Amino acid sequence: MMKMALVSVVTLFLICSSTIASQACDQFAATGQSFNVRLGYKLKPTDALKWKFKDETIFHKKQEKVLVKKSDVNEDGSLKVTNLKKDQEGVYIPEVFDKDGKSQTMKTTYLCILDPVKKPKVSATCKDLKVTFQCIPDKVSDKQPVDVEYEWLRNNEKMGKEKKNAFDMKAADTKADKFVCKVSNKANSETSEAITHNCAKIGFPGLPDELFGISIWVFVGGGTGIVILLIIIVIVCFVQSKRKRKLRLKDEEELRLDWTNTQQQNHHHHLPPLPDHPPPHHHHRHQQQQQQQQAPGNTGPRQSRSKQNRQPRPRAPEPNGQPEPSPRRAVQEQKPTNDADDEKPPPLPQPRKKVPKGQID
Template sequence: ANTMFGAAVLLGFINLLMAKEDTCDLYATPGQSLTLPFAYERLTNSHILEWVHNNKTIFYRKGKVSPGKPEDITSNGSLVLKKIELSSQGIYQVHVLHPSGTSAKTWTGRLCVLDKVSKPQLSYTCDFSSMAVNLNCHVTKPEGLVFSWTLDKETLKSETKQTLSISLNHLKGERSFTCDVANKVSKASSDKVRPTCPPLLSFKRQTVMAVLAGGGGLILFLLFVIVGLCCLLRRNKSQTSPRDKGELRMLSLQKQETHSVSPEHENNHPTEVVTPPLKPQPSPRTYYQNVPQLEVQTENSPPRVHEVPDRPQPSPVPKPRTRNFQQVNT
């Protein structure tokens, strides 16, 4: 039993030491100067003074100073850190000894170096489904930061998250919001934002849902009507018999034949229009050549009655005039 009790005490001491290492006693930002909170008012030059950072001696004075500089220590033995860097964080220890070597005073503290927080950017969205306004506090590296919200200069103590949701019923009139972010070394606030949502969101949620349900039902009904009409037209088209299709085709062909006759068809049937042949008219020269012959016939023989041929005769071959004169002389 004593062994178990001893083990429990040892485990508790180890956990306490680990918690001490994880927590910070001091905070600083890069570039800042800080004086560690230690003071020994009875400090004299005969005392031995030593400062240790992460198990490494950074200042030692026993008559003379080495390592370190005399200006790094105040008159009561506190250490001054100038232009702190990230490497400056860690555990600091100080030991003050009497000239006899006995301990006069000690101190231990942990320093954490953190960056300053940047100015947050506040944005919002109007959520139609939940009938609320969702606000978001944007900031780089939000890990380890503390968020707070202000509504009309009144801090909302219960809201400590990066986002905030407010019902539209609480937004009647102009309401202004700001968000603050902070860490152990700095704090920053956003600009004021006045959320404005569309008028549709001012209706009650039940009313909006009813309107949406009615519109959806109407659209569904119209779709059913369109599909039914399409099926009915396709069915009527498929029920048309081949015989009806053939009769319609014959009627269209007959209509085309009666209203359109091609020129080739007219040339292939010339008997429909009969025109009497025209009699060829003798040329003036032929008429002139036939005059002497008529005179010869009147002198030597009784006149002849010329019969008009039923069909056109080919025109006579012209004869030379000298021959006609010889016949007259004979």
């Protein structure tokens, strides 16, 4: 018994489901719009026409005479429904009778009322080498219904694979292309304006977006960093080299000045004293000894004045600070004055003795 009851319930459920399925939406319309419910029959002037909605007659015409007119009917007999609302959703039943009153077989229409889609617009967002296209409502306050469908057009050609409101593409491959977004549901559809993206980063032609799983921009940035580092190193080396060269030139200049000062000091040290200075002590003592050895009245051989008092006259230094060497200086430097090295003068000649004239042989 329990099994039979369960089978009966399942059967009843299937029957109800088939009934509901048979009453599934045949036509769709958007709220606030107008819609024509098709008759599906070629109406004759002699035929009588009746439209019913929720078991209520909303239009009845018989032999060119309108009996009920709660809704308008077109010339072909289709029902015109305007300013649709949610409560106008349901089954619309047409009935047609010929001039003999015979009923014609007609198809009922289940009309579903949906919220209309809003007009969209396309936004393009640049990210690395890619651009993201997104279909959004034109007004921020608008919101698309749940059952909306998306369709994309690229240069007026359908993109069959793209059925979502957003997708990514390579910026380099789509730089000059026009993209259009189309949104729709079973009640209506809207289309956006065509746009083109202006992403500055379009990548490098011929290079992949990623290399070993890493963005190509990482390698590009690394290479740029290495180049900048090399430039900085070259600049630092150049500055250090220039600084070292300047220090070396400074040291050479100081050495040159020291050498010049040393040469000048040596030159002044080897020069004989000036005439207005007293002669050295040892030279004066040597002259006194010579005078004592000479006998009175004998002058002895007179030395040349040039040898006695010849002293080199100091020359004024040259304008460049380095005096020219004197040829006399070398001779004087080779014969230093020394008491021990002075030679003794030759003996003085003796006076002749007077001899009487008779003793002369």
